[in-house]
Amino acid sequence: MTAQLNPRGDVAVLVPAAGAGVRLGPGRPKALRLLAGEPLLVHAVRRLAAAPSVHTIVVAAPAAEVTAVSELLAPVAPVTVVPGGAERQASVAAALAAVPAGPAIILVHDAARALTPPELVESVAAAVRDGCDAVIPVLPVVDTIKEVGAGEVVLGTVDRSALRAVQTPQGFRRSVLTAAHAAAGDPLTDDAGLVEKQGVTVSCVPGSEYALKITRPFDLALAEHLLAGAG
Numbered sequence: 001m002t003a004q005l006n007p008r009g010d011v012a013v014l015v016p017a018a019g020a021g022v023r024l025g026p027g028r029p030k031a032l033r034l035l036a037g038e039p040l041l042v043h044a045v046r047r048l049a050a051a052p053s054v055h056t057i058v059v060a061a062p063a064a065e066v067t068a069v070s071e072l073l074a075p076v077a078p079v080t081v082v083p084g085g086a087e088r089q090a091s092v093a094a095a096l097a098a099v100p101a102g103p104a105i106i107l108v109h110d111a112a113r114a115l116t117p118p119e120l121v122e123s124v125a126a127a128v129r130d131g132c133d134a135v136i137p138v139l140p141v142v143d144t145i146k147e148v149g150a151g152e153v154v155l156g157t158v159d160r161s162a163l164r165a166v167q168t169p170q171g172f173r174r175s176v177l178t179a180a181h182a183a184a185g186d187p188l189t190d191d192a193g194l195v196e197k198q199g200v201t202v203s204c205v206p207g208s209e210y211a212l213k214i215t216r217p218f219d220l221a222l223a224e225h226l227l228a229g230a231g
Ligand SMILES: Nc1ccn([C@@H]2O[C@H](COP(=O)(O)OP(=O)(O)OP(=O)(O)O)[C@@H](O)[C@H]2O)c(=O)n1
Pocket: 015, 016, 017, 018, 019, 020, 021, 022, 023, 024, 030, 031, 060, 084, 085, 086, 087, 088, 089, 091, 092, 109, 110, 111, 112, 113, 213, 214, 215
């Protein structure tokens, strides 16, 4: 059954899903690889559609897969699908251009974070609604971090107390994200980075272990176990 989005919602979610998944190994574009029998993108969109604030979802798919992705997602939720770009940043920009008038809050969420709970979507959106210009979910860094130089020789130990591992969805006041992308230069790895370059304050909220980014084969195996455990 198709999950209906909320016509009174104030959130549009952009889903960059056009990456190859090189680190996952050879195969289909990563968003279309299977997790418990369904593509990662289906898992991700199903969870986004379950978040009550979501009004619109725009997916940036691999250019050759736009029709296939539209057909894949039609039974899951009403989504707009656009061709992505060569870099994540270009994929987000393409999706941003397709957002209709209305939503005042824009979230950007990796398809690769397929198990992100709807509650995290809501907590990021709520922080923007409460007045933050830009919001990122973060987790503390749990390992000791070393800086290394040539030949993998350790240069020093980094103070990790001020470090955070950053997840998605990242949330923005619409005008803030639009201005940041309009001013964007060389590609950055996340949208908060673009906003930081504009001098906008980026605030943190607690992330979720379930929002792990499926990047390497171990992550996919871990996600399979998490899903099996959830029943
Ligand atoms: N040109 C690109 C590159 C990445 N992404 C998306 O950005 C998200 C985060 O990227 P990552 O997980 O690093 O995916 P890939 O770029 O596919 O991974 P890899 O570097 O291993 O190829 C993913 O949902 C991915 O599909 C995208 O839409 N367009």
